[in-house]
Amino acid sequence: MTDVTLTINGEERSASVPPETSLLRLLRDEFYLTGSKLGCDVGDCGACTVIVDGMPVNACLMLAGQVDGRDVVTIEGLATLEDLHPIQKAFEEFASLQCGFCGPGVIISAKGLLDRNPDPTKEEIKDALSGNLCRCTGYTKMIEAVQDAARILRGEKEAA
Amino acid sequence: MTDDVKVADKTDSLTDLKETDEDLRLPSVVEPAHxxxxxxxxxxxxxxPAVGQRATRPDGRLHGLGQTKYIDDITFPNMLFAKMKRAGISSALIKSIDTSEAEAMPGVAAVLTGKEIPVNSYGPSYQxxxxxxxxxxxxxxxxxxxVAAVTEQIAEEACERIKVEYEPLEPVYDPVEAMKDEIKVHPPHSNIYATKRIKKGDLEKGFAEADHIFEGVYSTQMIEHVPLEPHASIAQWDPNGRVTLWSxxxxxxxxxxxxxxxxxxPINKIRIVGTIVGGNFGGKNEITTEPALALLSRKTGRPVKxxxxxxEEFIASTTRHPFIMEYKTGVTDDGMITARKVRLVLDGGAYCSWSETTLGKACILSAGPYNIENLLAEAYCMYxxxxxxxxxxxxxxxxxxxxYESQMDEIAHKLGIxxxxxRMKNAFHEGxxxxxxxVLQSVVVKDSLEKAAERFGWKEDGQ
Amino acid sequence: MRAFDFVSAESADQAVSLLSEHGPNVIVLAGGTDILVDLKHAKHDPDVVVDITRADDLKGIEVNDEGLRMGALVTHTEIMDDPYIQENFPALVHAAHTIGAVQTRNLGTLGGNLVTCVPSMDSGPALMALEAEVTVAGPDGTRRMDLEEFFVGPRKTVLEHNEVLLDVIIPKRNLGKPTDFLKFGLRKGQALALVNAASALWVGEGNTFKDVKISLGAVAPTVIRAPAAEDFLEGREITPENMAEAGRLAVEDAKPIDDFRASASYRRDLIAVLTKRTLDNAYRLAQND
Amino acid sequence: MKKRGKGMGCMWYPIGFTVMANPSAATVKVNEDGTATLITGTVETGQGSLTVLGQIAAEELGISTDDVHVVSADTDATPMDTGAIASRTTYVTGNAIQLAAEKAKNILFEVAAPMLGVRPNQLEAKDRQIQVKGFPQSCLPIGEVAAHAQNGAGTPALGSASYNPPTVAMDPETGQGKPFSTYVYATQIAEVEVDEETGEVEVLRIAAAHDCGTAINPMLVEGQIQGGISMGVGMAIQEEMLFDDEGRQINPNLTNYIMPTSLDMPDLEVDIVENFDPTGPFGAKGVGEPTAVATSAAICNAIYDAVGARIYNLPATAEKVLAAIKSKDRSDRQKYLPAE
Incomplete structure (x- = not known):
């Protein structure tokens, strides 16, 4: 078994898992953080996107052993007990999600973008979301929501 | 050099596994989410009033939080995981299935074959x-x-150890070839398993009135729904002989x-709980694994997911029918359609599923939203x-x-309209x-044409 | 995934000794964007997976006496974000950007892309056009070679089971050499290349082609150079006609195949077009300097 | 090198099953505080149907969307529903819900009438009140009426109903009949840019005008249209399941089955055509499937407009478009049907 200790959403967590356990399985099966979804398991769909050391990655493409000692943020780490994250709020207001299965991954990708680039162009948003396949929405309302959340995060617009 | 490196233990091979949780690689820690x-x-x-409001979706909030529980997010104590062995051969008789090696594997709880299914056929139109x-x-x-096993990994490996002996049969893949019925997919039934015909007016008269005849053959491809959530189910058989399926x-x-x-x-001994479905698009409109999971749960007394x-989403779920479409249309000099003849051949794949419905709708809609007095549309669906x-x-x-819209475009270009x-000339109107x-009601084809053209700026750059 | 052992290396040396110790049925894991997929599809069934993502000596981008050195573990995102590369090698930025999507570019490494050695790799052509060299470390020390020598065939490099790729170096003489890379895929996002091409050139006296290097991907068992096209251009005047002719000659240098993504014939059309366009773009870059 | 073109696709599409019965049943309960619970056997598959159905129940009861909680999709507890198929949910399930809510509302009217000193048919439910038509000052909060209905009159306000779209069987020879209760209509117009040397098509923008009768929730209707168009774009230029000579799929994965990413989507300009269908709940019809119908035609017609090459065989991949540009004839129509 592989022993891992890592920070997930700000809290230290440990587990002992088979070496072939992916980060996605670690999150879902060991920590019951099921917000990260398994859609293809090979890095095509982006439904499992999480942030590792500040960068959005496919959790299905990392082994648990690789994240030992690292910092992981999942969709469950965005909202506080008091409030939604501005991106989550915008996605709700714009009805950016339909079936919602791709949603956690998309929102994490959007967070990864806005953390690094607070004022992205529409093309940059499209680029940032191109690793997240969505079959329901045509992406349009997602892009609008990311633009809106960016305005709120930049302080140009009051949160609803 | 390597002394200070921690090397993880590998259990030698799955065959040598002992039936302990750790050796079977089961999860150990439960943490709540916020x-x-x-x-x-x-x-x-x-x-x-509520109607007309841009009301937000309560489920939308849960989606964004990662709190929506799709089937794969639901877990029960002692739950088993199932996998299916797929044929990998497109047409064959099954001579034998040997499951003994799979059944003997540690961690395997049950194996199921078709012979154990009380009525081994299903389908919304034909079973x-x-x-x-x-x-x-x-x-x-x-x-x-x-196979149902304590982990997906073991179930998968057990599937590999199931030995199936096939006697290959001659297959048919091309729907036009299948029309000949020389190689039957479901003998003794004809490959042409559904037909539809719409006839209106006098086709010959209509073509005689035309100044121009347009003919074309169009075809489309097979398409997968690609719901982001793959098909998923959990079955739990209870001691009263009822089964609950989360699907x-x-x-x-x-x-x-x-x-x-x-x-x-009896129907009242079955409960299906639908959760939020992670994308359907028509692809999750019939049962797939549910009966097998129910029986695996009965065999093991444990929930099975x-x-x-x-x-599998590609190879074992339904898809969009490829069509071959022959269109012949008569038009006057000023662009009025006088007659249209349509023949459709649908590649129905191995099973009927919703093909009959698809065939019917396609046939009814095939002339387009246009007033055509003289019409014949025929459609055939092929195994x-x-x-x-x-x-x-x-x-x-x-x-x-x-x-039909490609042909409308050809007509427009040829006639210089x-x-x-x-489209405005020929489109349906109220009544x-x-x-x-x-007799059609609430018809707004022309409004939609005008509105889209206005929004697009169709007339702005001259044409 | 089948069961395997997992072990992490903290340095290139340690990686080499771990590989020697556990070999030969071992696999080196870096970005994992290809390896994990193969493991899940049981294309590999290794006894041990050696994770090298903690080996800091395989990281970093720097300009030194030899030229531009990029560690094997440099991610595609790091290449895109590097100010020196942005300034001097927009083709490398573009090539990195065409790989997968953000998530895979954050994980995937330059070394991994080269070592996996699929013919359609996106890192190869621009580097090869820039005459990049690679350093390989093994139990007996390191060796240096041209990128072309590193590639052996589809999914096969010169690496032995106990060797790792250390770094990639663009030689000093080519720093800032005008280079362009173009990729043609089946869609705009997350595309695999049907054909990709790169051209690097200097403008010689009398507006002529000088030291032209053309490289093509996905049109042969490995990324290749296009010598016939290069030889034709060398010393000739820079004209659209000559660029188009080089495109035609590049087709002869390639051996594209028919597969479900595209026919060989269509790939040949693309080779001609992409070669011509990369030459044209590289020339424009040269003019802007 | 790159040429632009525009093309349109126009379509009609029916709501519900072809002739075959496809009923829905529903139960609406008004709680003692005037909120309501809707019980339906349909399944939310992403469209937002539960929100829309809640809006229909709310409208009939004169309360807000948030006042209605929707319980769905449990065969032990929820009534029969044909399900999320055939663009039927808003229309068929919606009609059943409106009828069920009306029954619950009539119980409230019966209870409120003597309280307000009028006849039940003089009442209407509006803005969370039961009020006298034409004299809104005379009113009672719906919660007060509902509480009294349950705890005073002993007639809790609930209603159950079902709906099946009326059809007429089709003649087997001629197909004449009324296979569907109603249809929707739409037009999509695409602008594309085609690279003449590679055949690559970039869809730049699509304007779409869709009829769905009354848009119960315009925001969700827009979402359906945008999503349907993305499927249409895939069908037009990218997606295809491929098989080898032995009937096995070649590309059963998302690496090689090419579907649109965010970078492949054009700008979308969506309009909802104003309409009212008297047979639908509050004039609504449906919108799910029709959104994916006209896109591929519009795009291929735009390709023709740009480069004069007609695509007869989807998808219009770059390779096919280049071949069509080179030949500019109908040589890609390889598949003819055998003579009758």
């Missing part, structure tokens, strides 16, 4: 699809056995009847040894629309009679 208790609501949800193929394989994605099925009432039929059980892999086709967003309409104007003679 969610916000206070959020701000959007106004539209609280306003009256031509086996839950698990037992005598014959009709397409390469057919399942031939199912990504999009039509639970009719699905329950299908399951009752395959299990030969199965989630399709992305590959082939390919992945089954079924319901998909539009039931044949996108295919015929590609054909603006494509918008050509138009449809190809089936139905």
């Amino acid at each position: 969610f916000p208790v206070e959020t701000i609501d959007t106004e539209a949800r609280h306003q009256t 031509d699809q086996p839950v698990l193929a037992d005598e014959r394989v009709f397409h390469a994605g057919d399942p031939v056995a199912a 990504s099925l999009g039509r639970i009432t009719l699905g329950r009847a299908d399951i009752a039929r395959t299990l030969d059980m 199965m989630v399709y892999t992305r590959e 082939t040894n390919k992945t089954m086709t079924g319901a998909m967003r539009g039931f044949g309409a996108p295919q015929v629309c590609f054909a 603006d494509p918008l104007e050509l 138009s009679a449809s190809p089936t003679g139905q």
Whole structure:
């Protein structure tokens, strides 16, 4: 078994898992953080996107052993007990999600973008979301929501 | 050099596993997730009148938080995981299935084959699809056995150890070839398993009135729904002989009847719980693994979950019908359609599924939203040894629309009439009679043409 | 995934000794964007997976006496974000940007892309056009070679089971050499290349082609150079006609195949077009300097 | 090198099953405080149907969307529903819900009438009140009426109903009949840019005008249209399941089955055509499937407009478009049907 200790959403967590356990399985099966979804398991769909050391990655493409000692943020780490994250709020207001299965991954990708680039162009948003396949929405309302959340995060617009 | 490196233990091989949780690589830690208790609501949800409001979705908030529980997010104590062995051969007789090696594997709780299924066939129109193929394989994605084990990994390896002996049969893949009925997919039945015909007016007279005749053959491809959530179900058989299925099925009432039929059980002993489905588009409108999971749960006394892999989503679920479409249309010099003749051939794949519905809708819609007095539309659906086709967003309409609207465009260009104007001339109006003679109400084809043209700026750059 | 052992290396040396110790049925894991997929599809069944993502000596981008050195573990995102590369090698930025999507570019490494050695790799052509060299470390020390020598065939490099790729170096003489890379895929996002091409050139006296290097991907068992096209251009005047002719000659240098993504014939059309366009773009870059 | 073109696709599409019965049943309960619970056997498959159905129940009861909680999709507890198929949920399930809510509302009217000193048919439910038509000052909060209905009159306000779209069987020879209760209509117009040397098609923008009768929730209707168009774009230029000579799929994965990413989507300009269908709940019809119908035709017609090449065989991949540009004839129509 592989022993891992890592920070997930700000809290230290440990587990002992088979070496072939992916980060996605670690999150879902060991920590019951099921917000990260398994859609293809090979890095095509982006439904499992999480942030590792500040960068959005496919959790299905990392082994648990690789994240030992690292910092992981999942969709469950965005909202506080008091409030939604501005991106989550915008996605709700714009009805950016339909079936919602791709949603956690998309929102994490959007967070990864806005953390690094607070004022992205529409093309940059499209680029940032191109690793997240969505079959329901045509992406349009997602892009609008990311633009809106960016305005709120930049302080140009009051949160609803 | 390597002394200070921690090397993880590897259990030698799965065959040597002991039946302990650690050796079977089971999860050990449970942690709760967080969610916000206070959020701000959007106004539209609280306003009256309710209709017409841009109200937000309560499920939308859960989606964004990662709190929506799709089937794969649901876990029960002692739950087993199922996998299915797929044929990989498109047409064959099954001579034998040897499951002994799989059954002997540590961690394997049960193996199921088609012979154990009370009524091994299902389908919304014709019951031509086996839950698990037992005598014959009709397409390469057919399942031939199912395994329930303590982990997916073990179930998968057990599937590899199931030995199936096949006697290959000659397959047919091309729907036009299949029309000849020389190689039958479901003998003794004809490959042409559904036909439809719409006839209106006098076709010969209509073509005689035309100044121009346009003919074309159009074809479309096989398409997968690609819901982001793969098909998933959990079955739990209880001591009262009832079974509960948590399923990504999009039509639970009719699905329950299908399951009752395959299990030969009263309907009231079956409960289906639908959660939020992670994308359907017509692809989750019939049962798939549910009867097999129910029986695996009965065999083991434990809840059994199965989630399709992305590959199974392609090879073992329904798809959009490829169409071959022959169009012949008569038009006057000023662009009025006088007659249209349509022949459609649908590649129906290995099983009927929703093909009959697709065929019917395609045939009815095939002339387009236009007033055509003289019309003949004929459609045929063919069995082939390919992945089954079924319901998909539009039931044949996108295919015929590609054909009729491509031909409208050819007519417009040939006659030098603006494509918008050509459509406006021929489009249905309130009270138009449809190809089936139905008087149409709330018809706004022309409004949609004008509105889209205005929004696009169709007339702005000259044409 | 089948069961395997997992072990992490903290340095290139340690990686080499771990590989020697556990070999030969071992697999080196870096970005994992290809390896994990193969493991899940049981294309590999290794006894041990050696994770090298903690080996800091395989990281970093720097300009030194030899030229531009990029550690094997440099991610595609790091290449895109590097100010020096942005300034001097927009083709490398573009090539990195065409790989997968953000998530895979954050994980995937330059070394991994080269070592996996699929013919359609996106990192190869621009580097090869820039005459990049690679350093390989093994139990007996390091060796240096041209990128072309490193590639052996589809999914096969010169690496032995106990060797790792250390770094990639663009030689000093080519720093800032005008280079362009173009990729043609089946869609705009997350595309695999049907054909990709790169051209690097200097403008010689009298507006002529000088030291032209053309490289093509996905049109032969490995990424290749296009010598016939290069030889034709060398010393000739820079004209659209000559660029188009080089495109035609590049087709002869390639051996594209028919597969479900595209026919060989269509790939040949693309080779001609992409070669011509990369030459044209590289020339424009040269003019802007 | 790159040429632009525009093309349109126009379509009609029916709501519900072809002739075959496809009923829905529903139960609406008004709680003692005037909120309501809707019980339906349909399944939320992403469209937002539960929100829309809640809006229909709310409208009939004169309360807000948030006042209605929707219980769905449990065969032990929820009534029969044909399910999320055939663009039927808003229309068929919606009609059943409106009828069920009306029954519950009539109980409230019966209870409120003597309280307000009028006849039940003089009442209407509006803005969370039961009020006298034409004299809104005379009113009672719906919660007060509901509480009294349950705890005073002993007639809790609930209603159950079902709906099946009326059809007429089709003649087997001629197909004449009324296979569907109603249809929707739409037009999509695409602008594309085609690279003449590679055949690559970039869809730049699509304007779409869709009829769905009354848009119960315009925001969700827009979402359906945008999503349907993305499927249409895939069908038009990218997606295809491929098989080898032995009937096995070649590309059963998302690496090689090419569907649109965010970078492949054009700008979308969506309009909802104003309409009212008297047979639908509050004039609504449906919108799910029709959104994916006209896109591929519009795109291929735009390709023709740009480069004069007609695509007869989807998808219009770059390779096919280049071949069509080179030949500019109908040589790609390889598949003819055998003579009758």
